Amino acid sequence: MILASTIRRILTQLRHDPRTIALIVVVPTLLITLIYFMYDDQPRVFDRIALTMLGIFPFIVMFLITSIAMLRERTSGTLERLFTTPVGKLDLLFGYGIAFGGAAAIQAGVAAGFAYWVLDMNAAGGLGLVVLIAVANAVLGVALGLLCSAFARTEFQAVQFMPLVVAPQLLLCGLFVPRERMVGWLQGVSDVLPMSYSVQALTEVGAHSEPTGTMWRDLAIVLGAVVVALAVGAATLRRRTG
Amino acid sequence: MDTAIEVTGLVVRRGKKTVLDHFDCAVPRGSVTGLLGPSGSGKTTLMRTVVGVQVVAAGTVTVLGSPAGSPVLRSKIGYLTQAPSIYADLTVRENARYFASLYRLGRDAADNAVETVGLTGAANQLVADLSGGQRSRASLACAIVGRPELLVLDEPTVGQDPVLRDELWAHFRRMAADGTTVLVSSHVMDEANRCDRLLLIREGVLIADDTPAGVKKAAGSDDLDQAFLNLIRAHEKVAA
Numbered sequence: 001m002i003l004a005s006t007i008r009r010i011l012t013q014l015r016h017d018p019r020t021i022a023l024i025v026v027v028p029t030l031l032i033t034l035i036y037f038m039y040d041d042q043p044r045v046f047d048r049i050a051l052t053m054l055g056i057f058p059f060i061v062m063f064l065i066t067s068i069a070m071l072r073e074r075t076s077g078t079l080e081r082l083f084t085t086p087v088g089k090l091d092l093l094f095g096y097g098i099a100f101g102g103a104a105a106i107q108a109g110v111a112a113g114f115a116y117w118v119l120d121m122n123a124a125g126g127l128g129l130v131v132l133i134a135v136a137n138a139v140l141g142v143a144l145g146l147l148c149s150a151f152a153r154t155e156f157q158a159v160q161f162m163p164l165v166v167a168p169q170l171l172l173c174g175l176f177v178p179r180e181r182m183v184g185w186l187q188g189v190s191d192v193l194p195m196s197y198s199v200q201a202l203t204e205v206g207a208h209s210e211p212t213g214t215m216w217r218d219l220a221i222v223l224g225a226v227v228v229a230l231a232v233g234a235a236t237l238r239r240r241t242g
Numbered sequence: 243m244d245t246a247i248e249v250t251g252l253v254v255r256r257g258k259k260t261v262l263d264h265f266d267c268a269v270p271r272g273s274v275t276g277l278l279g280p281s282g283s284g285k286t287t288l289m290r291t292v293v294g295v296q297v298v299a300a301g302t303v304t305v306l307g308s309p310a311g312s313p314v315l316r317s318k319i320g321y322l323t324q325a326p327s328i329y330a331d332l333t334v335r336e337n338a339r340y341f342a343s344l345y346r347l348g349r350d351a352a353d354n355a356v357e358t359v360g361l362t363g364a365a366n367q368l369v370a371d372l373s374g375g376q377r378s379r380a381s382l383a384c385a386i387v388g389r390p391e392l393l394v395l396d397e398p399t400v401g402q403d404p405v406l407r408d409e410l411w412a413h414f415r416r417m418a419a420d421g422t423t424v425l426v427s428s429h430v431m432d433e434a435n436r437c438d439r440l441l442l443i444r445e446g447v448l449i450a451d452d453t454p455a456g457v458k459k460a461a462g463s464d465d466l467d468q469a470f471l472n473l474i475r476a477h478e479k480v481a482a
Contacts, residue, residue, distance in 0.1 A: 005340060009336070239294070241295065242257070
């Protein structure tokens, strides 16, 4: 199975880089802890922000890691070489999606578990759903990272895509200003950004003890965005180049 | 003559530059064919075209009976790029095993390839920690691991120890004897003597397509370096 061995290869590369593993696992937890102390006397505010951040951190981290990893495949010549072998484009895209999605599951599990048990974060719907949505968001980060790496020639360009792709979603997802209070056109922009839906889904989990229809719909929208990004990513990945 | 590669009227442009302009050549099956020419002459572009990763403006390239880049060819071709294109953050063995798995081959095939390039002692080292010559051998291991029918090697012996270079060439000859077609680029003329056929290329134009003995005879010199020079001069005179 080419897909299975590609996943194994990507995870082995990660395994040879313990510092990256440590950063993936520890950084979101540290930042959530920072937020905990910032809102020391406002536990309700902490709950809301921590929940949102649990969706956003895996997205950002996986977006960055994936776009750099894919760029390295391009610049080192391994991508071109792989395209002379029986590897399919989908083997590569799903290989990265599944391998980094797994890493994201560990990251989200650790951060969410720490926030829930140690920092007393309230999430009425339970930890499992929080992690599920966080992982969906991380996979979205992987898919968009794969897509954006097609438009970057150098590492310098690749990191610039981070603010371009992440910042608008972060600003418009409802964390700073509730989406319904934005001016009409801005709300329209917010409506087409996938992170708006993952944040809404997390807010639903925070407020309701049972999973709501809105939450499932939002999760489906996020996964739909993943499929679209992967499909466009596959279309921009060319076996032949100039 | 049973041909492995047939190139007709090939035009390749990279950026604004026309790298290959109506290029024709043929490579016989089961031979070692040397692709010689200075840096920038179009050797790498021709190789990329043969392995099917180069956008082509015009012309046909037939490889093992199929158009270059056909999916059926992907399990029959081994390609060594000029800069070692393997994963620096994996060990030699892990790289070889990954590339072996792409051809649905197991660990034995990977370990054999590593042994062939003389890296068994360094198999568990990360590629990032290897010397330049070792890296390019590790990359070579990944090109031969699939036992390809056609092996395309872009400057495989640069920076290698003379003894090892000799062993690698002996290995290419053995593979050709077993029926593999080897297309190998080089700018070292003493390696050209070990090829069955030579393609001399300069500024995207084929200057000679002959056996080493034939090239020397046509150019009136026993020294391949001098022969190449004579042919270029003769070619320039005709063009002018």
